[in-house]
Amino acid sequence: MTSGCTPIADDPDALVAKLTEIVDRLRVAPDRGKVADYIPELACIDPHQFGLSICLCDGTQMNFGDAETPFSIQSVSKAFTLAIALGRFGEGLWRRVGREPSSNAFNSVVDLELEKGKPRNPFVNAGAIVVTDEIMAGRAPRDALAEILWFVRTAAGDNAIYIDEALAKSEKVTGHRNWSLAHFLKSSGNLKHECDLSLGTYFHQCAIEMNCVQLARAGRFLAGLSAKDELVSTSHVRSINALMMTCGHYDGSGEFAYRVGFPGKSGVGGGIMAVVPGKASIAVWSPGLNEYGNSKLGTIALEELSLAAVWSVFSVN
Amino acid sequence: MTSGCTPIADDPDALVAKLTEIVDRLRVAPDRGKVADYIPELACIDPHQFGLSICLCDGTQMNFGDAETPFSIQSVSKAFTLAIALGRFGEGLWRRVGREPSSNAFNSVVDLELEKGKPRNPFVNAGAIVVTDEIMAGRAPRDALAEILWFVRTAAGDNAIYIDEALAKSEKVTGHRNWSLAHFLKSSGNLKHECDLSLGTYFHQCAIEMNCVQLARAGRFLAGLSAKDELVSTSHVRSINALMMTCGHYDGSGEFAYRVGFPGKSGVGGGIMAVVPGKASIAVWSPGLNEYGNSKLGTIALEELSLAAVWSVFSVN
Amino acid sequence: MTSGCTPIADDPDALVAKLTEIVDRLRVAPDRGKVADYIPELACIDPHQFGLSICLCDGTQMNFGDAETPFSIQSVSKAFTLAIALGRFGEGLWRRVGREPSSNAFNSVVDLELEKGKPRNPFVNAGAIVVTDEIMAGRAPRDALAEILWFVRTAAGDNAIYIDEALAKSEKVTGHRNWSLAHFLKSSGNLKHECDLSLGTYFHQCAIEMNCVQLARAGRFLAGLSAKDELVSTSHVRSINALMMTCGHYDGSGEFAYRVGFPGKSGVGGGIMAVVPGKASIAVWSPGLNEYGNSKLGTIALEELSLAAVWSVFSVN
Amino acid sequence: MTSGCTPIADDPDALVAKLTEIVDRLRVAPDRGKVADYIPELACIDPHQFGLSICLCDGTQMNFGDAETPFSIQSVSKAFTLAIALGRFGEGLWRRVGREPSSNAFNSVVDLELEKGKPRNPFVNAGAIVVTDEIMAGRAPRDALAEILWFVRTAAGDNAIYIDEALAKSEKVTGHRNWSLAHFLKSSGNLKHECDLSLGTYFHQCAIEMNCVQLARAGRFLAGLSAKDELVSTSHVRSINALMMTCGHYDGSGEFAYRVGFPGKSGVGGGIMAVVPGKASIAVWSPGLNEYGNSKLGTIALEELSLAAVWSVFSVN
Missing domain, CATH: 3.40.710.10 (DD-peptidase/beta-lactamase superfamily)
Incomplete structure (x- = not known):
């Protein structure tokens, strides 16, 4: 346990500041990956977009960048x-x-x-x-x-x-x-x-079609942030999260688990729905993909957020 | 969060009772898997053995069954x-x-x-x-x-x-x-x-060669239960845990993540070292293996413990 | 060159006698392979059929068994x-x-x-x-x-x-x-x-749909038995024969080359068209297939004929 | 059967002329393939070498180029x-x-x-x-x-x-x-x-170590050119030739059968022993290899010889 480890996750202002910094930087990042071209409609999406939305266990939701722009969830x-x-x-x-x-x-x-x-x-x-x-x-x-x-x-x-x-x-x-x-x-x-x-x-x-605001809300049931009368049993939530962790990013799943450390599911539209069990549901979207077909900048954003908030399920500090 | 969810993990007596029940049952379970036979020395191990040891974040350690019998950690x-x-x-x-x-x-x-x-x-x-x-x-x-x-x-x-x-x-x-x-x-x-x-x-x-008592202690650094001057940085602990989750049980890793839900590493000697980040380090040993080469009864014990203690990192309740 | 090697190929009566013997035996052979069942229409073909027809370089054609029964050439x-x-x-x-x-x-x-x-x-x-x-x-x-x-x-x-x-x-x-x-x-x-x-x-x-009589005739161009104005250039005939030798029987092509030794192409209808370059065009049909999807009895007939007539292109005697 | 098909194989002078032309050309060909480099001793062989020797059924042997230079047959x-x-x-x-x-x-x-x-x-x-x-x-x-x-x-x-x-x-x-x-x-x-x-x-x-002169002689038993008391039965010769045809050039065997059309076995030293059943045993050597690990120029020489002599076992003219 490192000293002073009140991570930003426990400090709303720090979390907002961190996410603002991440999103502002990634919105203009030069290396944005490659938009999927095998689906004609997706090929012409402007890669210079980046949105992020996060739902927390206190019921708050915060939106950043192009969080209200709809995209194909694929x-x-x-x-x-x-x-x-x-x-x-x-x-x-x-x-x-x-x-x-x-x-x-x-x-x-x-x-x-x-x-x-x-x-x-x-x-x-x-x-x-x-x-x-x-x-x-x-x-x-x-x-x-x-x-x-x-x-x-x-x-x-x-x-x-x-x-x-x-x-x-x-x-x-x-x-x-x-x-x-x-x-x-x-x-x-x-x-x-x-x-x-x-x-x-x-x-x-x-x-x-969904935007990040909607997708982050839709993921709340996987983070345990929904109301009492759940859509899905906690047993099944655990199962889905386990599968998202080991298989949610195709043949780049090991990499995602290593770098981000919480479960998520990506789509070739550039969206990722990710959950920190008991803590947060996050949707991130940027159309450019990495070599495995997962959002390049979306993954980077989640990695940076995970480190800052100490949200990896594998963390011990 | 389901009501009345003080899981056994928060109640030492309940935890002991549960583990005692599990170990007593598995020590005499009829279907014990198959002892590895491609290493001559391991082929003659008596499959009717079962040990478990657990270190908790309060510093306590509890041992069950053949927890003091040494085995090859492989x-x-x-x-x-x-x-x-x-x-x-x-x-x-x-x-x-x-x-x-x-x-x-x-x-x-x-x-x-x-x-x-x-x-x-x-x-x-x-x-x-x-x-x-x-x-x-x-x-x-x-x-x-x-x-x-x-x-x-x-x-x-x-x-x-x-x-x-x-x-x-x-x-x-x-x-x-x-x-x-x-x-x-x-x-x-x-x-x-x-x-x-x-x-x-x-x-x-x-x-x-180690026994479960030793192995559970050796795994404490991965659970964040060690003392201040750590053997391994928290960043590396996170990395190792991520890899144990996605790859620790070979081509049965997805299955282990699904059923148990926390990181572990198995050996063909029948031992598994598993960690619940921030909560527990567990060693379990039973020589018979399942189809993937992981301890059959050891996996079952961890699965039952995970459910009872709500220790899957994918759990939301 | 072994002595007395006037093979049956050079003695029409001997060739007829040998083929008659082969066909009579195979028509009643007990182990006939398995009729293809993934094409519904083929699944109900009676496996107790066996036909063979051969065209020789002297222009003669000889037919045996169910040589006039049509089948799907596939x-x-x-x-x-x-x-x-x-x-x-x-x-x-x-x-x-x-x-x-x-x-x-x-x-x-x-x-x-x-x-x-x-x-x-x-x-x-x-x-x-x-x-x-x-x-x-x-x-x-x-x-x-x-x-x-x-x-x-x-x-x-x-x-x-x-x-x-x-x-x-x-x-x-x-x-x-x-x-x-x-x-x-x-x-x-x-x-x-x-x-x-x-x-x-x-x-x-x-x-x-063809029968063996038709199929043997259709294969003459590959054996060089056609008339002057050829359908296919000799250069392409050589190419096709080479490919039939190395690939004509799927993943059983090596086996066919080893046992039969001249080029052929099989179909899951149980037919095989095979050619001895410069010497003969042969069609054989029996619906039951071997493990590679090639006619079981058809292959046996060709193997026995190849040995008797010394028709393998790999033969030196 | 095309008219005027006395191929060069039946005219010793024409055969010598053709082979001389082939060898003279290939000895100085600019694109010679790549010498095997994973065996240190072979990596330093001078690629500007080319030898060929051929034994015919009349007992004659003809040698060309570096036919007497020894190489590793591999x-x-x-x-x-x-x-x-x-x-x-x-x-x-x-x-x-x-x-x-x-x-x-x-x-x-x-x-x-x-x-x-x-x-x-x-x-x-x-x-x-x-x-x-x-x-x-x-x-x-x-x-x-x-x-x-x-x-x-x-x-x-x-x-x-x-x-x-x-x-x-x-x-x-x-x-x-x-x-x-x-x-x-x-x-x-x-x-x-x-x-x-x-x-x-x-x-x-x-x-x-052998040179082409020795290797062509050594291959005679596979071409049926040996004396009566054979080293190997004609049945086994047929088997070996079939296997050389389908497997003798690794994953380039189909290509060799297509282009050359008679059985052969290559080695990474750049040698190929090839046989035209009943007609010829040929050894060719040039150290540079093609993408499959077979002698690049050696294969070309055999292909040209096969076409000129109509020696493909798949030929009908």
Whole structure:
């Protein structure tokens, strides 16, 4: 325990000052990573944007930079669908998808073939498609999507959250890698619905638009900051957080755990939803990605915040 | 926060009662896993043993079952050598070894070839051999071993910790898979010393004998329970804990994070050293292993303890 | 050269006698392999069938067993489309597909990911889909299919060769693994047409129905038994034969070269078209497959014929 | 059959003229590939050398360029040890080593792990080490080497063939990748002798020095050009030739079959022993290697010769 270790987390003014400093610096940082270009609609996003919002256990929320600019949450949605699937089906979900990190990229087919159609975890694309397929449970995509959207809106306490239909349709036409995964799952007997139904639902959930303010609120249930009548049991929250820690940033998850030290889920839209259990829910967004497909500046912001607030779950001081 | 949540962790008597119950039950559990048979000396260990020791932040230590029976710590030693290497060389270590989980077994050569001789993390065998090679820094094996042993004894506060020379020699003759890894590293230019020197040191560090009482004490520095003048900086402790979480149980690390939820490092001798940052250091030992090569009953004990004490770092209640 | 080595190949009566013996025995052989079950229409084929036809350099053709029963040629069609593609585009084809054997199964996605969307050879499914896509050259599937069918009919000198439309349609609905490959190719930029067009054409070419009599005739151009005005240049014949030798039987190609010793292409319908350069064109059919997806009894028949006729291209006596 | 196809192979003068032209051109070709640098002794070989020798079925032998300069045959030796092993143990050999091409490099460990210690074929390093281990059959390295040397000398009809002891010793010290393979085999239970014995023998067999004149003679048994009392049965010759065709040039074997079209075995010393069954045995040597580790100019010479003489076993004209 270092002396004088009242970290900034316990001093609201210090926390604001620190976050202001981080955000002001990163908004103009020259090296911003590379905007995802395989989704045409995302390729033209201006990389010079940076937003951050944080919800604390005292109920306060603080917003910085472009916190109110909406963006495509993409794979961040996987944390929400996992929560829904665990709630509906419990541990039986693990018969269809594993719980181990993958050495391969988020859209890799290699693991799927080696493991005979069982995705390594619910956060690689193949695993998330299976989770969505499970949620559908025989329903039409629109009904499954209604539940997903209801969940996200309820978690955020904000009904003004919508799906970018144009983006979803575009992905349906151009997302060949995901089609490849879906058909592989189908050929392995690990997809219950037709590919276009499960994948149509998946593309729509990825096309949910949120801003940092909404996303930080939506993550409160994972930080234990929600009200009594919880959306998700504490047992499932623990499970989701564990999976976000080991698998939430694809083949860069070890790096994120090392540098940031609390659970998070990233999306190729440049958003990251991260939680400090019992303390904070954080949303950060900057469109440029690092080599693993995670927001470059978003990760840096979380790393600096983690160090300043001593928020790594691995910290002992 | 659920109501009435004074978990057993805050009630010493409840904690003792719970641990007593767990240990009594597991000592006689019928399904005990499979003792490692590829190291001849370990193959003949009686699987009907179970020990557990726990150090708490108030300085108390509680011992259960066969907590005083010595065993071969094997890969648990990798946490100690990583601590030494980080202390001596800092972040430069990561030029030689990665920080990502591996989908392959602890002794896999596949990753090593795919990544051109850079092990994925310091806890797979190849990575640990590189860490040991780094620690040697031109010194003879005996000198490097003296430092490793000094570190472990200091961490445990107990000089009665020794290396099982016969076991180390046996591994040197029979440990062909590790020889294969060492020569691969050498051929890739990622081993500074001759294979027999680095590997000789590695086999000896794995052959350190400790009991649960000693091992729980030795883990206190990772839980932040040590005295002021720390062996290892809090920054490095955070790093080691992060790596134990994502990589400490080989290709079963995701499973361990999901079920137990705090960092730990296992060894094929059946020991696990685990830490709840700021709260507890735990050593558990039972020789039978699960499919990933981690103590089967030891993992179950930690999982039950984690649930009862609400010690998962991913918990919000 | 061993003495008395007038092999049966030089004695028509001996050849007939040997083939009669082989076919009579194999028609009733108890261990017949396993009929492909992943294509519903093929799964119900009676495995107790066996046909063989052989065309010799003197222009004679001999038929045995169920030589006139039509079957689905499936991947045998890949030899024909390769011939067309080489004729139309020459060596430029190799920018899109490799020429090396694969260690993985015919429908593997692993190679494709490792080699960034370039199939290892034109005889694994992914490679054949690329070849078909190349042949299409902007044309509608029906026009490309007309050329493929024209080629096969011309090679066989028989216009009574048709596509099983029902089978092609069935595969389009159930062939998810091929859809997975096609979308992967598309996502890698190695498919010029839409997946459903290229794959529709591919499923139709695989659904060509032929009997052994027709198939043996169709293979004559590869054995150099055709008339002067050749369908395919001798240079391309040499290329196709080389590829059939090293890649024609998927991950069982080494085994086929070792046991049979002349080039051939198999299909999951149980057919094999094989050629002894300058000497014979052989078609054999038996629906049961071995572990690599090649006709079990067909391979045995070719092996025995190769030994008896000293037809391995690797033979020195 | 094209008209006027008396290829140069049937006209000695034309053959000499063609080979003279090829060799004169290649001796001064500017782009010569890259000399193997991982064996220190080989790294300093002058790349501006080129030799070729050919033995024909009429008993004549023709030599070109640096045909009398000795070089290290390296992996060409694998064809000889395979011949010995097949002669001594027959098909039982295939319990320990496969017969399929590999997608991976000659010194890859990946295949070995995936296939649980059974090398894919006898011509990748791991497979050749197993073949040598089989030949030893409990004997000391010197006795096994005596047999190997006897075999090579007998095949070449020349007792002036020796092992470069200094090179063998150097490889024993620096050949870590082969040590890695040997220990992996040992750990998999697929090496009968101690690693240093099997590998010592292997390093020595690779260090055999021959020139093209000797090597072309030594290959005659594989072309069927030897005298009556054969070293190796015609059945085994066929087997070895098949394996050289599908696996003789590592992961460039498909390319070699496509371009050259007859069986051959290369070595990193830059030598290739190739055979046209029933027609010719050819040795070519040029130290610079292509991307697969096979002689760059040697392959080109064989390709040109094959085309000119219509010697591809896949040719129909």
